Every structure is written in structure tokens, then in C-alpha cells.
Amino acid sequence: MPVPLSILDLAPLVSGGDVPDALRRTLDLARRAEQFGYHRYWVAEHHFTPGVASSQPALLLGQIAAVTEHIRLGSGAVQTGFLTALSIVEQFGLLDALYPGRFDLGLGRSGQARTEKAAGGPPSGDAARVVDGLLIPKHFDWAPIFASKRSALAGGLLTQPGAQPLGLTEVLDQIDALLAGPVTDGEGSEVTATPGAGADLQVWLLGSSGGESARTAGARGLPFAANYHVAPAKVLEAVQAYRESFVPSATLAKPHVMVSADVLVAEDDATARHLATPFAVWVRSIRTGLGAVPYPSIAEAEAFVWTDQDRAIVADRVDTQFTGSPQTVTEKLDTLQRVTGADELLITTIAHDHTDRVRSYELLAKEWSA
Numbered sequence: 001m002p003v004p005l006s007i008l009d010l011a012p013l014v015s016g017g018d019v020p021d022a023l024r025r026t027l028d029l030a031r032r033a034e035q036f037g038y039h040r041y042w043v044a045e046h047h048f049t050p051g052v053a054s055s056q057p058a059l060l061l062g063q064i065a066a067v068t069e070h071i072r073l074g075s076g077a078v079q080t081g082f083l084t085a086l087s088i089v090e091q092f093g094l095l096d097a098l099y100p101g102r103f104d105l106g107l108g109r110s111g112q113a114r115t116e117k118a119a120g121g122p123p124s125g126d127a128a129r130v131v132d133g134l135l136i137p138k139h140f141d142w143a144p145i146f147a148s149k150r151s152a153l154a155g156g157l158l159t160q161p162g163a164q165p166l167g168l169t170e171v172l173d174q175i176d177a178l179l180a181g182p183v184t185d186g187e188g189s190e191v192t193a194t195p196g197a198g199a200d201l202q203v204w205l206l207g208s209s210g211g212e213s214a215r216t217a218g219a220r221g222l223p224f225a226a227n228y229h230v231a232p233a234k235v236l237e238a239v240q241a242y243r244e245s246f247v248p249s250a251t252l253a254k255p256h257v258m259v260s261a262d263v264l265v266a267e268d269d270a271t272a273r274h275l276a277t278p279f280a281v282w283v284r285s286i287r288t289g290l291g292a293v294p295y296p297s298i299a300e301a302e303a304f305v306w307t308d309q310d311r312a313i314v315a316d317r318v319d320t321q322f323t324g325s326p327q328t329v330t331e332k333l334d335t336l337q338r339v340t341g342a343d344e345l346l347i348t349t350i351a352h353d354h355t356d357r358v359r360s361y362e363l364l365a366k367e368w369s370a
Helices: 019-036 056-069 085-098 114-118 148-157 168-180 212-220 232-245 271-275 279-287 299-305 310-319 326-340 354-369
Strands: 006-009 039-041 071-075 105-107 127-129 133-138 199-205 225-226 257-265 322-324 344-348
Touching: 006 019, 006 354, 019 056, 019 354, 039 056, 039 105, 056 071, 056 085, 056 199, 056 344, 085 105, 085 168, 085 199, 105 114, 105 168, 105 257, 133 326, 148 279, 168 199, 168 225, 168 344, 212 225, 212 232, 225 232, 232 257, 232 310, 232 326, 257 271, 257 326, 257 354, 271 322, 271 326, 279 299, 279 310, 299 326, 322 326
Parallel strands: 006 039, 006 344, 039 071, 071 105, 105 199, 199 225, 225 257, 257 322, 257 344
Antiparallel strands: 127 133
């Protein structure tokens, strides 16, 4: 029995499209994903990104819940550095009140980690290597991007003046207390998150390395999502750190890992490679600090003039995107699952043409279940 497949959607804009178009595509894809048999449908949280419409996960998830019936829905991930625990619990508590028992509260350290990355972040890592058939590329260093003036401007607009985000442990403690409710001060006063208290949410942590998120998820006995699609160089250390830190909890008796992957499937390998042509240009826009641009057309991508430096900064993402026929991609996902020991896989697919994107998910679901 294959492990479940789920979807991570950024609600991407495409070249020539706009935000309403991107959101309509997301709602349509979510309906189709439920029909195809995907287990979860998660949406991202990105800010000041010209090519991404998924900036407010809770708002978008409410719209998706209204057009689907049973597929689990979640955030990948709420950026805890920019919201209070109360705001998070109230948002997802409201969703659970309307559509009970369907939501995953995926949390990330974005915003908390921004200062650390700007200060230097993790070391650049070893050279690319292959581990039991899985490519582990050289690590991409985000420090220059997070130290940029654009990043500072964005960070300032995302936080209140003088506000200092709580650490991950403190945020989780507050979320747990608010969900359990009421919260007391030990002197007879109490408050209750309404909605929120008693909400049936599955809390996840997401991480791109073997750092605090992975270790905290393990120590608290929470499920963990590791990013092969964002940080492929660090996926094995992230999974290892999570498992080594794991302590059984009321939530989980043993570790539970979901691993993400960039994927594009078509009827044959050549067609899939052709449809994936814009991916490198799109990644370059992210890696040069501009934020993801609207996804280019194939013609626009073919006309792009590359430098050696450009190719170097996108190499890890391009080389770890799984493209090809259903059989080709299934074999690559089998390898990813086997090497990481993933209990679930989280698929993210972008194509300029919505029909191609939907078809990719459909072909993969059929081959995976077969």
C-alpha cells in the first residue's frame, strides 16, 4: 500500500493572469484533488510575493472548505513570527467550528528565523551527493537575501513597531493552552478563545533543516513536514533530527513524517520536461530576492538569457524537481519515500496552463494508487 499523497498549493499567479484568476484556479484544483483521492490540501503563507496569492492561509482555507466535502485542509505553514498565538487559534478555531475535524494547523518559524538567517544562517554544506538513489544537492545560502533592504522593508511591514516574536516553544505552549481553554493567571482570572477552545485541529511543525523546528516537533510528539522542495540539501538531516528527538505523546505514539517534492507529470517524459521549462526562471526570481514572479509561459522561459551565475543559484531546485511520465515520477517519489522513510508525501506542482497542472495531479494520483 503506497503512502498517502497530499498537495501544497501556493495559489500561483501566472504570466498574463491576476489574483482572482489564481484563486479560482486554486478552488478548482482543490475540488479536483478531492476527486483524485489526495489525502490533504495545504496552502502556503507568503507575503510581498508578486506571483503568489496565498498570503492568508485561514481565509483561503475557508473558501476551499466551502467547495470541498471531506479532504483534509491545512496550512503549510502559518508564519508564527508574524501572528500571536491567539490570532492563530481564533482563525483556525473559526474554521473548525464551520467545518469540524478537517483542519491541520501547520506552523513554521518564518519571521522568527529571519534575523538568524540574515546574521549568517547555517553553513553552506557539503558538495552534492547521491544517497541510495536520492540526489542531495549543495545547500543554498539564503543569508544575503534575508540581509537585503527589501527583506528588511517586508519584515518591518509584517510586524508591529518594537514587537518581538515569541520563541517557537512559547508559541506552542500558548496555542496548546488556548485550544485546551480556559487560560488562567493562577489568581482567579481566566479567558477563553472563542472560537478556538476545544477546536479539533491537528498541529504540525514544518522545517527545512535539522534545527529547532525538527527538534521541537520530535520533543513534543507532533507530526513533522520536511521540505525537500524548498531545501533539498537539508531534508535528511531534518528527518533525522526529528526522529532522534521524538518523544511519544497523546498525539503520536511514534514519529510521523511528511516530505515535500516539486513535481510535474505529463503523458511522457519529453512533454513533462517541455512543460517544466519555466520552472528554472521562476526559481531564479525567488533566489535573486525579488520574490516569486508570476509563473512564466514556456515561450517566455525559452527566450530567457541565462548566465552561469543564474544557473548556479537554481541548480539545486531544478535538479530535484521530479518531471516525467507517471511511471518516471512515481519511481522518483518511491526513492524519496524510501530514503527519507516518509509516512506521507506532499506534492507541489506549478504549470503555466491550468489544464496541464490539473492533469499532472490526475496522472500522478492514478499511477500512485495503481
